Amino acid sequence: MKKVIIAEKPSVAKNIADAFNIKIRRNGYFEGDDYLITWAFGHLLQLYDAKDYDENMKSWRLEKFPFIPEKFEYKVKNDGIDKSSIDKGAEKQINLIKSLIDRDDVDGIISATDYDREVMLT
Numbered sequence: 001m002k003k004v005i006i007a008e009k010p011s012v013a014k015n016i017a018d019a020f021n022i023k024i025r026r027n028g029y030f031e032g033d034d035y036l037i038t039w040a041f042g043h044l045l046q047l048y049d050a051k052d053y054d055e056n057m058k059s060w061r062l063e064k065f066p067f068i069p070e071k072f073e074y075k076v077k078n079d080g081i082d083k084s085s086i087d088k089g090a091e092k093q094i095n096l097i098k099s100l101i102d103r104d105d106v107d108g109i110i111s112a113t114d115y116d117r118e119v120m121l122t
């Protein structure tokens with residue numbers, strides 16, 4: 001069985017692959033006998049905006065705050081230029097990571113990302 005290693009960015013994934021002497025590079029990941037190494041290139045997800053929980057939060061009014069959802073939800077991050085659409089690169093990488101994790105020959109996940117507040121939230 002293989003483990004999926006998720007690195008912070010492509011260069012770190014390459015360093016990990018080199019450390020394990022993994023030479024096979026596929027589209028978005030490296031593949032060895034024991035490990036599949038991919039990356040997250042920073043933030044792929046973001047918290048829902050208040051308007052994602054409640055349409056009434058589209059307009060900003062002081063009397064509507066504080067707004068604290070019962071359960072915090074995540075979504076693929078917004079495009080940097082067009083905030084109304086999702087970041088296609090982030091969506092592609094999320095789907096790739098999910099497909100690696102869902103493979104029949106995978107039995108574990110290793111996070112090789114920075115340990116920040118985001119890691120504590122998940």
